[in-house]
Amino acid sequence: xxxxxxxxxxxxxxxxxxxxxxxxxxxxxxxxxxxxxxxxxxxxxxxxxxxxxxxxxxxxxxxxxxxxxxxxxxxxxxxxxxxxxxxxxxxxxxxxxxxxxxxxxxxxxxxxxxxxxxxxxxxxxxxxxxxxxxxxxxxxxxxxxxxxxxxxxxxxxxxxxxxxxxxxxxxxxxxxxxxxxxxxxxxxxxxxxxxxxxxxxxxxxxxxxxxxxxxxxxxxxxxxxxxxxxxxxxxxxxxxxxxxxxxxxxxxxxxxxxxxxxxxxxxxxxxxxxxxxxxxxxxxxxxxxxxxxxxxxxxxxxxxxxxxxxxxxxxxxxxxxxxxxxxxxxxxxxxxxxxxxxxxxxxxxxxxxxxxxxxxxxxxxxxxxxxxxxxxxxxxxxxxxxxxxxxxxxxxxxxxxxxxxxxxxxxxxxxxxxxxxxxxx
Amino acid sequence: xxxxxxxxxxxxxxxxxxxxxxxxxxxxxxxxxxxxxxxxxxxxxxxxxxxxxxxxxxxxxxxxxxxxxxxxxxxxxxxxxxxxxxxxxxxxxxxxxxxxxxxxxxxxxxxxxxxxxxxxxxxxxxxxxxxxxxxxxxxxxxxxxxxxxxxxxxxxxxxxxxxxxxxxxxxxxxxxxxxxxxxxxxxxxxxxxxxxxxxxxxxxxxxxxxxxxxxxxxxxxxxxxxxxxxxxxxxxxxxxxxxxxxxxxxxxxxxxxxxxxxxxxxxxxxxxxxxxxxxxxxxxxxxxxxxxxxxxxxxxxxxxx
Numbered sequence: 001x002x003x004x005x006x007x008x009x010x011x012x013x014x015x016x017x018x019x020x021x022x023x024x025x026x027x028x029x030x031x032x033x034x035x036x037x038x039x040x041x042x043x044x045x046x047x048x049x050x051x052x053x054x055x056x057x058x059x060x061x062x063x064x065x066x067x068x069x070x071x072x073x074x075x076x077x078x079x080x081x082x083x084x085x086x087x088x089x090x091x092x093x094x095x096x097x098x099x100x101x102x103x104x105x106x107x108x109x110x111x112x113x114x115x116x117x118x119x120x121x122x123x124x125x126x127x128x129x130x131x132x133x134x135x136x137x138x139x140x141x142x143x144x145x146x147x148x149x150x151x152x153x154x155x156x157x158x159x160x161x162x163x164x165x166x167x168x169x170x171x172x173x174x175x176x177x178x179x180x181x182x183x184x185x186x187x188x189x190x191x192x193x194x195x196x197x198x199x200x201x202x203x204x205x206x207x208x209x210x211x212x213x214x215x216x217x218x219x220x221x222x223x224x225x226x227x228x229x230x231x232x233x234x235x236x237x238x239x240x241x242x243x244x245x246x247x248x249x250x251x252x253x254x255x256x257x258x259x260x261x262x263x264x265x266x267x268x269x270x271x272x273x274x275x276x277x278x279x280x281x282x283x284x285x286x287x288x289x290x291x292x293x294x295x296x297x298x299x300x301x302x303x304x305x306x307x308x309x310x311x312x313x314x315x316x317x318x319x320x321x322x323x324x325x326x327x328x329x330x331x332x333x334x335x336x337x338x339x340x341x342x343x344x345x346x347x348x349x350x351x352x353x354x355x356x357x358x359x360x361x362x363x364x365x366x367x368x369x370x371x372x373x374x375x376x377x378x379x380x381x382x383x384x385x386x387x388x389x390x391x392x393x394x395x396x397x398x399x400x401x402x403x404x405x406x407x408x409x410x411x412x413x414x415x416x417x418x419x420x421x422x423x424x425x
Numbered sequence: 426x427x428x429x430x431x432x433x434x435x436x437x438x439x440x441x442x443x444x445x446x447x448x449x450x451x452x453x454x455x456x457x458x459x460x461x462x463x464x465x466x467x468x469x470x471x472x473x474x475x476x477x478x479x480x481x482x483x484x485x486x487x488x489x490x491x492x493x494x495x496x497x498x499x500x501x502x503x504x505x506x507x508x509x510x511x512x513x514x515x516x517x518x519x520x521x522x523x524x525x526x527x528x529x530x531x532x533x534x535x536x537x538x539x540x541x542x543x544x545x546x547x548x549x550x551x552x553x554x555x556x557x558x559x560x561x562x563x564x565x566x567x568x569x570x571x572x573x574x575x576x577x578x579x580x581x582x583x584x585x586x587x588x589x590x591x592x593x594x595x596x597x598x599x600x601x602x603x604x605x606x607x608x609x610x611x612x613x614x615x616x617x618x619x620x621x622x623x624x625x626x627x628x629x630x631x632x633x634x635x636x637x638x639x640x641x642x643x644x645x646x647x648x649x650x651x652x653x654x655x656x657x658x659x660x661x662x663x664x665x666x667x668x669x670x671x672x673x674x675x676x677x678x679x680x681x682x683x684x685x686x687x688x689x690x691x692x693x694x695x696x697x698x699x700x701x702x703x704x705x706x707x708x709x710x711x712x713x714x715x716x717x718x719x720x721x722x723x724x725x726x727x728x729x730x
Binding site for chain 1: 433510511512530532533534535537538553554555556588589590593616617618619620621622
């Protein structure tokens with residue numbers, strides 16, 4: 001019988017934040033009390049830390065099956081646990097794409113074998129992510145898929161998307177859209193604006209995102225499907241989402257830590273580590289995204305952890321693939337960029353994403369006796385430089401910089417999966 | 426390590442130092458034996474990942490006139506075709522023993538990346554639609570040799586600015602030397618947002634024509650989308666071409682520059698191209714001298730007369 005005592009943190013308990021000790025036993029929260037004296041147990045020192053539900057990422061690229069030279073489910077899981085995550089939704093743009101039941105089961109099974117974070121499979125909307133016909137939506141649903149996305153591409157055909165929405169609405173799932181119009185973004189490498197004009201690079205206008213979003217919201221109005229806007233990057237998108245929520249549409253939205261942190265000015269360095277889709281935008285966009293996250297117009301933070309091999313990124317900006325990794329530093333980057341209190345931090349990083357992913361029976365829960373011990377101990381004020389990664393990839397704009405907010409301990413199903421400070425007796 | 430990657434942010438003194446040396450090399454190139462031993466024993470590699478004839482030949486002539494050895498790379502027959510990465514190609518050539526690299530590539534920032542990878546001087550020979558600093562220096566040299574200085578000169582850069590690394594380089598070099606630059610272009614050929622550029626803009630060439638001291642014509646770049654960004658070559662000529670009629674309305678001492686290759690009958694009428702006030706061939710000749718100055722300075726050559 002394994003026991004773990006988390007001592008002296010500010011605990012996000014079901015009645016609200018309290019200074020308390022937490023005893024974990026057999027994978028569950030066994031006791032929450034002002035002081036718990038237990039002998040012969042492992043002790044996690046949580047002084048000065050927040051103790052809450054393990055973080056949940058609704059947008060990770062684990063590259064398995066098919067691109068294990070970039071990342072695999074084991075290395076991606078390790079990076080996730082180091083970042084405080086206890087559940088991550090694996091995006092389906094693997095090779096092959098996760099467009100049928102057996103592939104989704106493979107991803108979930110590999111996650112269980114690795115066993116340090118719950119790997120939640122998502123499925124494509126269209127077969128082979130080709131945007132031509134529906135994926136095996138019933139099979140995917142039966143395999144546990146709740147989020148459907150052709151991430152990496154928009155479903156550009158509005159008629160096809162409408163049918164997918166009608167089908168997924170009936171299942172009860174969520175359509176997650178990578179909202180980038182392929183025509184407006186064609187040949188683009190960075191945000192369209194002052195910097196792209198100076199650099200002579202083809203830009204990706206904000207409208208590439210906003211036009212797709214606006215069209216999709218009309219389809220949501222028609223079909224009533226739950227809709228999730230992935231990696232929202234512009235002030236215009238925040239406004240669109242805010243208006244749609246006021247209207248009562250069943251929509252949610254995510255923002256990445258890098259879109260909360262960096263602007264397109266970074267691209268002047270020519271470093272492909274600042275290349276991702278959607279691209280880094282302007283300071284006005286960053287301000288709108290930060291405000292949107294604080295106010296809840298944007299529901300959650302998602303990493304869009306997108307590993308690439310070093311040789312793929314170590315080339316010209318235009319030649320390099322889109323994407324950066326971020327699972328390990330997301331919490332620190334978010335608390336550095338945005339002033340969140342304990343309730344909002346755990347809502348945006350854990351509770352809301354767990355609800356969106358349909359795993360809120362076991363993740364994202366305020367602490368209470370009997371609930372699964374998927375937990376994180378997070379120091380919101382400590383600063384640390386990001387120096388190493390457990391990912392196979394290093395394409396990260398976070399590495400080499402300091403972030404305020406450090407994940408001290410991650411606990412998945414009652415077991416410590418990451419500890420930046422030793423767990424003692 | 427000193428490189429020449431961009432004209433943006435170059436100090437006036439730095440530009441003038443290149444031009445002063447280039448003036449000397451113009452004299453060297455006029456000698457019976459147009460060669461100095463300044464870079465004897467050094468090897469300059471021209472790495473042109475994008476096709477080019479004149480710029481590559483100009484750099485090679487410049488290196489040889491300084492007694493450097495040259496090696497040249499062309500992508501058509503290279504291991505790039507076999508899937509080798511750009512970085513591996515660069516490191517492989519570097520390992521053969523190279524003292525400086527001139528890099529041309531269709532991607533913005535390629536020369537910056539190369540400069541990150543090798544510990545030798547890198548000259549940007551043109552990156553995408555971004556920068557082509559030696560072109561700007563040779564343009565400035567041509568204007569300075571003609572007018573004595575650039576201070577107060579009114580220069581109109583006319584044509585496809587949006588896709589032009591020449592324009593992006595000239596704007597910063599010319600204004601740093603005191604010239605006033607106006608970009609003249611159709612809305613589809615201007616950069617989307619020129620906030621922060623030290624320039625004026627207009628879409629009416631005739632509006633500024635008679636005020637200019639120099640008209641800098643850019644090539645209509647058919648390979649960049651050509652006719653899809655303006656209605657037709659005929660209409661382009663009507664609005665932005667330096668026709669004989671427009672040429673006749675210029676001030677009598679106004680000069681015409683063009684980076685080449687010229688498309689006669691579109692951006693420049695043949696009679697204008699052949700007029701003595703068109704300094705196009707001076708630009709080409711000055712290009713060798715400017716590139717000598719750049720290689721000489723970056724490689725720390727020894728002066729000896």
